Amino acid sequence: MPPAIATVGLGGLGRVLLRSLSDLDADVVAGVDVSPDARASFEESFDAPSYDDIDSVLSAYDVDAALIATPHALHHEQATAFLEADVDVFVEKPMVTDVGDAVDLIDRARERDRVLQVGYQRRFHPAFAEIERIVESGRIGEVHAANAVLSQDWIDLQRGTWRADPSLSGGGQLYDSGSHLLDALLWTTGAEPQSVSAQMEFDSPGVDTDAALALSLERDGRPVTASVSVSGAGIDGEPAESYAIWGTEGRITFDGERIRVAEQGATTYETEITEGTDFETLTDRKLENFLASVRGDDEPAVPGEVGLEITALTEAAYRAAEEGRRVDVQELIENARAAPTAAADD
Secondary structure, X not given: OOOEEEEEOOOHHHHHHHHHHHHOOOEEEEEEOXXXXXXXXXXXXXXXXXXXXXXXXXXXXXXXXXXXXXXXXXXXXXXXXXXXXXXXXXXOOXXXXXXXXXXXXXXXXXHHOOOEEEOOHHHHOHHHHHHHHHHHHOOOOOEEEXXXXXXXXHHHHHOOOHHHOHHHHOOOHHHOHHHHHHHHHHHHHOOEEEEEEEEEEEEEOOEEEEEEEEEEEEEOOEEEEEEEEEEOOOOOOOOEEEEEEEEOOEEEEEOOOEEEEEEOOOOOEEEEOOOOOOHHHHHHHHHHHHHHHHHOOOOOOOEHHHHHHHHHHHHHHHHHHHHOOOEEHHHHHXXXXXXXXXXXXX
16 A cells, blocks of 8 residues: 655645656645645645645644655754654755754654655766766776866746745755755765865855855765855756766766766776656656655665755855855764754653
8 A cells, every 4th residue: 555645845846746656656645835826736636635734734644754845944844743743754955954953854753763865866867876886886996086067047047936035945056956966976976075165156145146165075084175166147047067076097077968987098988878867757766765765665865864964065165155264064963963952852
């Protein structure tokens, strides 16, 4: 019997998630949204009731799992409500916009033995999976440097929406599409962020468009120097990304279409990734993994600890830009873990 699922956020991304759930024959029992129009559209399309608050759903149904696709700053409160009711949670990226909130959700999920999964779909993209495989194989030797770039006409598309309201989004482009870039960089290099310095340009207070990050990473106890460039005032409607990873024996580059591997004294290897890279397919894969995790058939590919790491790196970057200094990412995490959390007080 499929798990009973409630979906919170019935707008654009929520509709994409719901379409995937239909493809996966999931049992969507209810929807939640503050918009009457969104609720009416959901009820017409999915033949299920909708509510304007989570408590009403939990009172009316035995929910097994929840999907959250709402403004970033709302994730912590909404995920907490479900975890407290012993419901497994899938939350879109970024998991939260506060390091303490990230620790709190992880603690709650662990205490209740619940699944907490974050929606970073590049973990299900065949090109990034291939890059991660090559790095782990040792083919390019020991990784020592990396670079990631994202360009998008983000601010013109988002100005006037909740994504350009820092009280709902947590920030600007770095917390939006840029969050995917940071996750992909850390996953493919297999590295942990240690510290960051940053320079940012803002469209309005709290809403960054351009960001340049200098990162100190660590992989297997060895340092990795990395740089990240994010432009939210670019020319591309869809995100345009590129990556480069340097090892002691070779180099990997990815321009969004082709992976190139150059090795010392060897012919450059090149492959084009064309299948299974569209947004709908990646959404199917990440939700399929979540449902398998809920059933106990698989482990979450993107657990809450990943959400904590990206949140800490992002918050450290904002602090570094504001204060004009290098910020220790791991110190932010350690301080949050040492501080009392709401979960500990319950």
